[in-house]
Amino acid sequence: MDFELMRAGLEQAVPFNRHLGLEIAELGFGRGVVRLPDDDRLRNPLGSQHAGALFAAGHAASGTAFVAVFLEQLQDLTPVAEGAEIAYRTIARGPITATAVLGGTAEELLAQLERDGSVRFAVDVSLTDGAGTTVAEMTVRWLLPGGS
Incomplete structure (x- = not known):
């Protein structure tokens, strides 16, 4: 599997x-890391990273975490984010790294998809600043629905 090609495509x-x-x-099996740049356009009135930009980085990382696992199925099925929760822990300044880990093993999730025709799963995301301080934590709940 060519992860670099997948990364560029995503x-x-x-x-x-x-x-x-x-x-x-x-980008790997069950893990995704996305970087949010330090850009004036992404700042809030406090001069820190905007909450919406942090959410978007976490959401993108969560999607990246499961793409390799479900690559073959994604040709026929479209993942849907059913919900997400985010907790902002401290002011986020500078570039931010969002690290996402798929809940459950690839084998379990693929077996459920095969058995049920759809699968629901969660992806946990930790957003950290350049010093490694956790600035936010997030969970995104995904559905990979069966065909209609």
């Missing part, structure tokens, strides 16, 4: 993520 697939300047730094 960066081009979502125009909003390109607009924000999000960079997919890592």
Whole structure:
């Protein structure tokens, strides 16, 4: 599996993520890392990273975390984010790294998809600043629905 080709394709697939300047730094089975740049356009009135930009980085990382696992199925099925929760822990300044980890093993999730025709799963995301301080934590709940 060519992870570099997948990474480049994902960066081009979502125009909003390109607009924000999000960079997919890592893509693997059950793990995704996205970087949010330090950009004046993404700041709030306090001069820190905007909450919406942090959410977008976490959401993008969560999607990146499961793409390799479900690559073959994504040709026929479209993932849907059913919900998300985010907790902002401290003011986020500078570049931010969003690291996402898929809940459940690839084997379990693929077996459920095969058995039920759809699968629901959660992806946990930690957003950290350049010093490694956690600035936010997020969980995104995804549905990979069966065909209609």
